[in-house]
């Protein structure tokens with residue numbers, strides 16, 4: 001039986017988390033996975049907390065981790081990974097853009113590598129049209145820059161949908177510095193520099209139906225440029 005902690009950061013995702021948690025539990029049951037779900041919430045004010053508390057009461061595999069202090073997606077990932085009790089971790093957005101039915105394939109891949117990324121850019125992947133042009137452009141340019149300046153060979157080095165051995169996280173967690181989405185690139189860079197083997201699977205990247213995006217492209221791009229500049233200056237390549 002394979003172990004899996006599913007870490008889901010949430011900020012105002014009531015309608016999505018209500019659908020996602022049962023879908024994840026169904027994948028655990030159908031594929032005989034020894035799984036748990038860790039929802040890391042930043043004090044949502046739309047009823048997300050009440051929904052997750054009710055799911056927590058109903059299913060022993062569901063846990064709610066309520067963050068303290070200022071909201072931070074990167075801190076939510078960090079604290080969620082830290083709280084995960086299983087040998088493998090998968091990081092997934094709450095907004096139903098990532099399909100938990102891919103977990104068994106990703107787990108199988110983990111038999112021969114340490115990190116599996118759900119890629120939006122592999123040949124067989126498909127991506128919804130819902131994102132802004134700025135978000136799409138920033139993501140694509142970031143992929144090129146990561147390849148050229150950081151020596152990353154992956155097609156999607158910045159995506160949140162990824163599975164990894166807990167030991168990969170444990171080895172690098174003390175070095176993680178980035179805030180926001182750059183956390184994901186720093187995670188991969190440090191994991192690779194630490195010898196982790198990385199594989200990618202193509203995904204169908206869905207569209208957000210309920211709730212609003214929290215992504216601020218301008219702010220995230222500035223954070224990214226700072227990170228890139230620092231990494232290049234310090235000679236940090238994959």
Ligand SMILES: Nc1nc2c(ncn2[C@@H]2O[C@H](COP(=O)(O)OP(=O)(O)OP(=O)(O)O)[C@@H](O)[C@H]2O)c(=O)[nH]1
Pocket residue numbers: 008009010011012013040041042071072073076092093094095097131208212213214215
């Ligand atoms: N705990 C926590 N979760 C957050 C925070 N910001 C975003 N999230 C969650 O992180 C995930 C990704 O956020 P999104 O707003 O979907 O960002 P995105 O996927 O880049 O953009 P869209 O899919 O276009 O909305 C979702 O599950 C959000 O609820 C935060 O500050 N704290």
Ligand SMILES: [Mg+2]
Pocket residue numbers: 093095097208
């Ligand atoms: Mg999203």
